[in-house]
Amino acid sequence: MEQTLNQIFNLVTDPYTGIAAWKERLQKKVVGCMPMHLPEELVHAAGLQPVVLWRSNEPVTLGHAHVYTFNCGLTRSVVDDAVKGKLAVLDGIITYDLCLQARELPFIINRNAPPAYLETVYIPGPVTAPVYKDFLLENFRNLKASLEKFSGQTMTQDALRQSIALYNRQRGLLRQLYALRRQTPGLIRAKEMLAIVQSGMLMPKEEHIPLLENLIAELPKRTVSSGKKARVVLSGCMCQTPRFDLLDLIEEEGMAVIDDEIYVGGRYFFHDVAETGDPLEALAERYLNRTIPCPTKVDWTNHWGDYLVDWVGQQKAQGVVTLLVKFCPPHLCYYPDVKKRLANANIPEVMLEVEHEVVSLEQVRTRLQAFVEEIR
Amino acid sequence: MPEIYAGIDVGSLCTKVVILDAGRNVLSSHILRSGGHYQGAAEAAFSGALESAGLRIKEISFLVSTGYGRARVTFSDTHVTEITCHARGAKHLFPHVHTVIDIGGQDSKVIYVNDEGRPKNFVMNDKCAAGTGRFLEVMAGALEVSLQEMAELSFHAQGESEVSNMCTVFAESEVISLLAQGTEKADIAAAIFRSIARRITGLVGKLGLKEPVVMTGGVAKNPGMVRALEEKLRTTLLIPPEPQIMGAYGAALIAAEQSD
Numbered sequence: 040m041e042q043t044l045n046q047i048f049n050l051v052t053d054p055y056t057g058i059a060a061w062k063e064r065l066q067k068k069v070v071g072c073m074p075m076h077l078p079e080e081l082v083h084a085a086g087l088q089p090v091v092l093w094r095s096n097e098p099v100t101l102g103h104a105h106v107y108t109f110n111c112g113l114t115r116s117v118v119d120d121a122v123k124g125k126l127a128v129l130d131g132i133i134t135y136d137l138c139l140q141a142r143e144l145p146f147i148i149n150r151n152a153p154p155a156y157l158e159t160v161y162i163p164g165p166v167t168a169p170v171y172k173d174f175l176l177e178n179f180r181n182l183k184a185s186l187e188k189f190s191g192q193t194m195t196q197d198a199l200r201q202s203i204a205l206y207n208r209q210r211g212l213l214r215q216l217y218a219l220r221r222q223t224p225g226l227i228r229a230k231e232m233l234a235i236v237q238s239g240m241l242m243p244k245e246e247h248i249p250l251l252e253n254l255i256a257e258l259p260k261r262t263v264s265s266g267k268k269a270r271v272v273l274s275g276c277m278c279q280t281p282r283f284d285l286l287d288l289i290e291e292e293g294m295a296v297i298d299d300e301i302y303v304g305g306r307y308f309f310h311d312v313a314e315t316g317d318p319l320e321a322l323a324e325r326y327l328n329r330t331i332p333c334p335t336k337v338d339w340t341n342h343w344g345d346y347l348v349d350w351v352g353q354q355k356a357q358g359v360v361t362l363l364v365k366f367c368p369p370h371l372c373y374y375p376d377v378k379k380r381l382a383n384a385n386i387p388e389v390m391l392e393v394e395h396e397v398v399s400l401e402q403v404r405t406r407l408q409a410f411v412e413e414i415r
Numbered sequence: 416m417p418e419i420y421a422g423i424d425v426g427s428l429c430t431k432v433v434i435l436d437a438g439r440n441v442l443s444s445h446i447l448r449s450g451g452h453y454q455g456a457a458e459a460a461f462s463g464a465l466e467s468a469g470l471r472i473k474e475i476s477f478l479v480s481t482g483y484g485r486a487r488v489t490f491s492d493t494h495v496t497e498i499t500c501h502a503r504g505a506k507h508l509f510p511h512v513h514t515v516i517d518i519g520g521q522d523s524k525v526i527y528v529n530d531e532g533r534p535k536n537f538v539m540n541d542k543c544a545a546g547t548g549r550f551l552e553v554m555a556g557a558l559e560v561s562l563q564e565m566a567e568l569s570f571h572a573q574g575e576s577e578v579s580n581m582c583t584v585f586a587e588s589e590v591i592s593l594l595a596q597g598t599e600k601a602d603i604a605a606a607i608f609r610s611i612a613r614r615i616t617g618l619v620g621k622l623g624l625k626e627p628v629v630m631t632g633g634v635a636k637n638p639g640m641v642r643a644l645e646e647k648l649r650t651t652l653l654i655p656p657e658p659q660i661m662g663a664y665g666a667a668l669i670a671a672e673q674s675d
Contacts, residue, residue: 387536402522405483405496406537406539408495409496412495412534413535
């Protein structure tokens with residue numbers, strides 16, 4: 040098990056080397072996908088290997104000549120990696136209109152470091168009217184045709200169904216791991232859980248599944264300290280993995296993370312894709328019918344704050360730790376409403392900013408310790 | 416042997432110690448600059464307070480450390496955040512308090528205290544030192560006056576100068592620029608206090624102002640700052656007799672409760 044976890048941490052701390060290694064071995068073209076809403080299954084079914092774009096572990100330098108310093112860590116980091124040549128491991132990149140900052144990305148990348156394949160998709164925001172399904176399907180069909188052209192391989196319905204089944208299987212295993220953590224808080228550390236989820240975004244699912252099966256078999260054998268911890272859930276953190284030192288601080292200050300609804304976490308595997316009917320429609324339906332509210336693509340009938348209030352109640356959590364990516368306009372836009380709804384429901388909440396750069400951890404520690412003193 | 420309790424607040428700028436007797440009366444207090452060695456500052460301040468009270472360390476029944484360097488105080492029984500300690504101290508002196516504004520050397524905090532006297536919500540300044548004691552020190556340095564002189568100057572302001580930058584480094588440049596333009600020091604001093612008051616008002620706005628409001632921390636000793644904040648918040652601030660030791664006082668009160 041320790042070997043599996045080491046493998047996982049090596050991959051998430053240095054995706055460049057890790058991806059290059061399996062790419063060499065599998066001889067597959069690799070396509071980087073913007074996080075959150077792109078259907079990786081489509082890329083996989085075209086005979087390509089999708090990975091989810093990541094935030095690097097080094098300061099942004101050259102990238103700041105091409106992107107504002109007040110962009111989020113992910114977009115700045117992707118541009119920085121692109122202009123430094125670090126994304127050469129990717130044969131292609133797919134972006135979409137995730138937010139205003141993400142909309143700039145294809146232009147910057149195309150001008151400065153174009154990969155062999157660069158595609159942009161449009162994914163509608165409001166999801167309640169039928170016209171949005173037509174629009175989304177049209178975009179998925181275009182993406183399918185574009186991927187087929189790049190891979191030189193026709194995507195059959197069966198191939199897409201198999202990819203969907205594979206991805207559903209991986210999502211199901213991640214759910215099992217999360218259930219283990221809910222049953223025994225502290226069994227899996229917060230940073231381990233997120234590294235496990237992120238590693239699945241950076242390697243073929245076919246190879247990630249055996250790692251998950253190993254962890255599900257082995258992790259319950261761990262001994263967990265019986266000290267009383269405050270039960271908290273993590274919320275927010277769109278698109279990127281929070282800094283691990285921040286997650287460590289949460290636990291060091293006497294909290295046990297029992298669940299999360301962050302992107303590199305519970306959001307990634309929350310919804311399965313139906314394995315019946317037309318597979319392309321099934322991918323569209325998964326997006327359109329999602330129940331976990333997202334500030335990047337908003338359904339006005341489904342309030343994030345209300346969802347959180349219900350979810351926190353189900354989890355019997357004592358508080359919410361909001362991870363807010365610095366300079367993430369969608370999250371910043373919805374955060375005041377979410378905070379208000381949590382406060383109205385008497386749910387304690389503390390917000391930590393997730394930054395790409397080094398943060399003053401001791402000040403964060405004071406806030407976390409004070410939060411624990413407040414909720415105990 | 417009567418119970419004696421102590422609180423040590425190791426702040427980023429100053430270390431404060433308060434020693435209480437069993438009746439929660441202050442036996443002694445001590446304040447010194449923290450410097451770069453928190454453990455050493457804690458030991459020195461604690462020795463100073465013990466000496467003033469004529470006590471020895473073994474006579475202390477329970478010791479709580481707080482402040483930025485709280486975890487560095489190896490001889491304390493436990494450590495608690497300064498947020499809880501300031502709220503506790505303010506509540507003891509002003510039983511009806513609902514909002515505590517603590518402006519210390521490096522952090523500024525606004526704490527909401529519920530009817531039971533427990534801190535139920537708080538906000539802190541972001542990572543930078545803007546709107547803190549350190550900011551005031553840098554600005555006083557730029558004006559080449561002491562903090563006390565800066566406060567007195569501000570009461571004689573005639574003009575309406577503004578210091579808009581909340582970054583300490585940029586604000587210092589702005590102050591130097593105003594001096595170069597020939598702006599009166601009194602006007603600049605008043606502008607500096609107003610700029611901090613604006614920032615603190617922003618923090619208060621996140622929680623909502625609930626009166627009565629107590630101001631603690633070393634900056635509460637500065638009448639220029641207190642006046643600017645009262646004007647901006649449109650409220651009267653209740654100031655403890657020695658606001659700088661409120662964190663240590665609260666820590667000592669918590670020590671007494673823990674010992675019970």
